Amino acid sequence: MKKKLYFIFPLIILIIALISAGVYLYIKKTDDNWQSKLSKKIESYQEVIEDSSSSFESVETANDWLISWAKSKDVSYTKYGKNVLVMARKSSEDYKSEPTTILFCNYDTNNPSGSVNNIALAMAILKSNIDFGELKVIFVGDKDRDFRGIHSIPSEEIGDNSSIFVLASGNKQMYSLMTGGEKAYDISKEISYEDRKKDVAIKISITGAPGGVPDTKISNYPNGVVTIANFLAKMQSDAINFELASFTGGNSSSLYPSSAEAIIVVNKDDVDRITAKLDSLKENFVEKYSDDFEETVLNYEEVSQLPEKVIEKSDSSKLLSLIYTMIDGIYYKDEEGEVVSISSINMVNTGSEKMEIKMNISGLSSAKLGEMEQNISTLAGLSEFSIKNTKTIPIWSKSNVSDFAKDIKEYYKRYTSDELEFVNSVPSQPTSVLSSSFKIPNIIGITSTDNSVTDDGCVIMTYLMGDKKIL
Known part of the structure; x- marks a missing residue:
């Protein structure tokens, strides 16, 4: 009897190990799959937006293009005045208690190519098939980087507890808690x-x-x-x-x-x-x-x-x-x-x-x-x-590192395995006007390069999925 037990115990341990390895590989494959899919979506939308860059030479034609895209993808949207378009995705069932996340995309009609990365990133996340909480993407069109269109955003679209990622494109990847005047x-x-x-x-x-x-x-x-x-x-x-x-x-x-x-x-x-x-x-x-x-x-x-x-x-x-x-x-x-x-x-x-x-x-x-x-x-x-x-x-800065910023550091490390260092953005960003116009406790600026836009999208997705998804 003892000989049988000696034989059975190692067999049970081996079976458990194989099952665990299989589960791990399945989870890893699933996770790699969403990252790969997001990367492909971003790349695809970059090409589409670049091919349609002439549509972003005026706010009117940009809104027409964005609305056409939303309709074709069955994405709900609301237009406010001339400059503001808000697209929304409802929360998945498991994330009903999570606060709303907002991706803010400002585009400049004098510089259509300068907004390709952030618009593509926002669209890719909006159309992801991964579960997460309520998501809004706010598109604001301006000229000469004056950010005046922000004043047309209704306060109810921002809310009191939303977390906002202000997306920008540039020559240096930056996660910023301070932006220049x-x-x-x-x-x-x-x-x-x-x-x-x-x-x-x-x-x-x-x-x-x-x-x-x-x-x-x-x-x-x-x-x-x-x-x-x-x-x-x-x-x-x-x-x-x-x-x-x-x-x-x-x-x-x-x-x-x-x-x-x-x-x-x-x-x-x-x-x-x-x-x-x-x-x-x-x-x-x-x-x-x-x-x-x-x-x-x-x-x-x-x-x-x-x-x-x-x-x-x-x-x-x-x-x-x-x-x-x-x-x-x-x-x-x-x-x-x-x-x-x-x-x-x-x-x-x-x-x-x-x-x-x-x-x-x-x-x-x-x-x-x-x-x-x-x-x-x-x-x-x-x-x-x-x-x-x-x-x-004006210059914008967060005097204290908020819990939201600490969460971003955690999820950045979870995805990249590297420590995130916040970098001050010398160029001005919409963060300044947003913060002065609305009560926003949770806000961060992300400047993406051509090489970092996919990683930045994956970091945001990791934040959106939170602890409900094994990574």
Whole structure:
């Protein structure tokens, strides 16, 4: 009898071990399956949204596209005014007691490609077949990152106990409990013209830059406005004579310029000397940017049609000198080398009545923002330009790490096995306007890159499933 027991006990243990292993493998396969499915959904929606990017060039057409998608996927939605669209998914039975989770997606009609990742992420989670609590996705359309559409969201859609993930796209993955303040400026001066005196027109252009929101990698961005202005300002200082016929670039005070173009007129005797300098500029530009910005191109060419009028020399000199002296890049780093504030020149235009510069500053320090504003105002005044503040977004921060933030750290580690470090976002985010407009105890900003958007989606899903799902 004892021999039989000695034989049976190991057999029972072996059977239990095999069953446990089978259950584990089944659970792991199931979990891997939802992650894989979410990744494929995000990728699929990215392609769909990119193919439809022209629909996001106005709030009206964006709403039409989003509503069409919601109808095709049997997703309930409510439209508020012109700018706000709320999609909702009811809670699964086991999650009825859980608070509502909100994914906030702001898109900018001046920068349709900048919202592809966060919209795709939100759609993929909304249509996931995994059980979790009530979920809302709030889409808000704006222009020039002014976040004004937030004021059209009814308070009942936010609620008192909701947890909000503010989704954004960028060049650096960040989970943020502090986001920068921002100010935008319109700097202008009446323009005077005179008859052209020189005889060869040359167009200098930079095209194909990706655009997007100025961030802490600003010093590595190929800013066509600044590159061309600095080149022409250097020619001025070297006493190389030219006439400036026009200078345009960018379309927003708050977004990097994706292109810029200047037309200058020179004496035919100076063409060889100037084109040699342009060749050198082009060579340096390619060396600096070609690896990371393959589609960004600097070109120049002679223009057959000569302009009748050019900008008066005193005005063109003031315009180029002002751009040259203003900071475009990192303004201040702290003692640990972390970027605190940045300044970005994003647009120039020499229209028929005035020449105009648009720029913005962002930062995590009110003092540094004040310093930058004073410097810009002083430089503009010295060049006889007027300055107008067109947008102000305050700094936002959570003074204490909330239980919600601690939960995010836990679920981030549960999914990635890594510790989450919160990173302050120097660029402004909708968190500031949301927090000032509504009573929101639980809010966090997530900036996703092309490489991190799937992981960020999985972290949010892990949070949504909570402890009711074995991971």
